[in-house]
Amino acid sequence: MSVDLAARKLGLRPGTPVAKAQALYPDLVLMDADPEDDRLGLEKLALWFQHRIAPIVAVDAPDGLVLDTTGADHLHGGELPMLKDMVHRMAGAGFRAKAVVAETWGAAHAIARYGRVPIAVVQAGDASKALADLPLEALRLPPTIIEGLATLGVSRIGPLAAMPRAPLALRFGPDIARRLDQAFGRIGEAILPVRPVDPVEVSRNFAEPIGAAETIARYIGKLVPLLCQGLDERGQGVRRLDLLLHRVDSRTEAIRVATAMPVRDVKRLTRLLCEKIETINPGFGIERMVLIASQAEPMDRRQTVSSLIAEEETDVSDLVDTLANRVGMQALYRFAPVESDLPERSFCRVPALAPEETKDWPDHWPRPTRLLARPEPVQAMAELPDQPPLFFIWRGVRRKVKCADGPERVFGEWWKNDAELTIDRDYFRVEDTSGERFWLYRAGDGEHGETGSQGWFLHGIFG
């Protein structure tokens, strides 16, 4: 069935007879295929992807998963970073994975399995070009049809798509046309998502399909209280909520909202869902709405202590949720101190509602309001070893230094990186004749060559 990397290097391929392989390599390890176990593993993986990436995930047997990431990619920094993250995580778990975003399930299936690159984003409209060179196996056709087509001399998708339909349908049945249309996006293909284990779920069927934004909002308003009631019985709050909208043309639209803390508040959840209505394409109408609390966590009622001394600080978690669903969770953060003397390493990003840290930055020296992402090299003239520069040229402007503070010497962190053992920087806060204040440093101590290049850099701008 399948071989690992070591065996592949020896020249074994899936399809080699076992007897032959054993004759070539007597110490070959053979394991029976266990399709049932594989399927269970894939289902588990699908649930994990549903947890992490997008609400609509299905098993694409026997060796793949299909995800509908429409409207979910921006939460992971775009399509390409999302794919990279997915493949990276799979690699971390010991799997070699390929990931492709394409317009249709068929196209993504084909390019992921038979394309050359492991990670690809196929833009809308490019699918037919990308598919043309792929073998027929990529089309999810039964082997008998593939063999039949091979006898006709057709082995690639491009020529097959160019052939007249009627004779093919007469000889091989409707499968070829259906699979081609599915791959090129001419007909839709529904993805039946996997379900998390025993979620709180409410649904509503409509006798007449609905489509207007106001109507959708009204029914969201009716479903959410039911869901909250269900959550209340279990003593849970929702961390992630999926709204699946089944359309009359058997496609599914999905909205996913996430919260930073377990929530059971009807008003807040309704608002979060209603903000996403504009992303739904209702098509010819929606006939069924399903609201699933795909991730719920225990939530207890907490008693608030009213203090007589300090004024209660307002809870902003609802605002954080609203913003996070708009810009993505990773774009919403606080800065926290890190114990490092190097300015660019002295802070880290923590989630907006992370518990408050007790440490703080030391207050010995003034720090610039703006820190450049990368220190920019400047030309400067300074007396050695430890005088501030007399002038410097930054972005083509020559600035004469009127007064300066420094040096503040920062040493490399040798306990993190051997190369930093001898490195140091001398920081100066300088003011030029027009009153602008800058943070400059010299790479090195001005005496010893091994401490740095002795070049000058501009690292920040003071207010």
Place this chain on the structure above:
Amino acid sequence: MTAETHKKPGLETLRAAISRLEGHSDRRRTVLPFGVREIDSRLPGGGLALGALHEVAGGGNDALHSAAAGQFCAGIAARTRGKVLWIVTRQDVFAPSLKQVGLSARRTIFVEASSDVDVLACFEEGLRHGGLGAVVAEVARLSMTASRRLQLAAETSGSLGIAIRRWRRQTDAADFGQPTASVTRWRVSVLPSVPLPVPGVGRPRWLLELIRARAGECADFEVEACDAKGRLAPCIPVADRLALPATLGDRPDQETTWTRRARA
């Protein structure tokens, strides 16, 4: 200005009538004073109006970097209560510097939006919430419509909104002349610090230009930059400063010590 209003009670009643027409007569507008008499006396209500949108831009090269403008806004935000939302498109705020003007990193939530449209949407969302001390957003373009939406959002919730106008190119900074619905408009430019008797950089000084104030007049102020609690300080004129050493308390003692030594 205060002296004038005391003289003319008619002006005061007219103001009340106008504010009634504007529709916020029932809600008494509160203000956040700067604590500098010269500035507060020029602002209607005696300080920066809460529940309003204010615009701040840097002058000269600072229109691009917004270092002084950013610190000025951080100083204002530090003097409010509650969390502060800071919305940016490119992140270059150095968090330790915010702490040095009194704005703790624990209070400041940053939002990194991908476009100006997202910045404005998050800005409005933050202002509508009402539970934040201040909402600061760095935007380049601010149209009349957008600013009116923000101003209305701030009015209904009573939050303080500060738009830092920051452009990519110096030529775009001419955009600051376009009218918006903000209540005040400031330009912060750096000034050379007062020379110290020893080598080093003195306390930074700014030229604070109040370019527009609704129901107020324009004015220029020279101030010393925010201290560790976000407060500005009026500039002491150079003449007074020169006179200062003579009045220093320890000088007479020193002189007596010297004379005592000379006698010994």
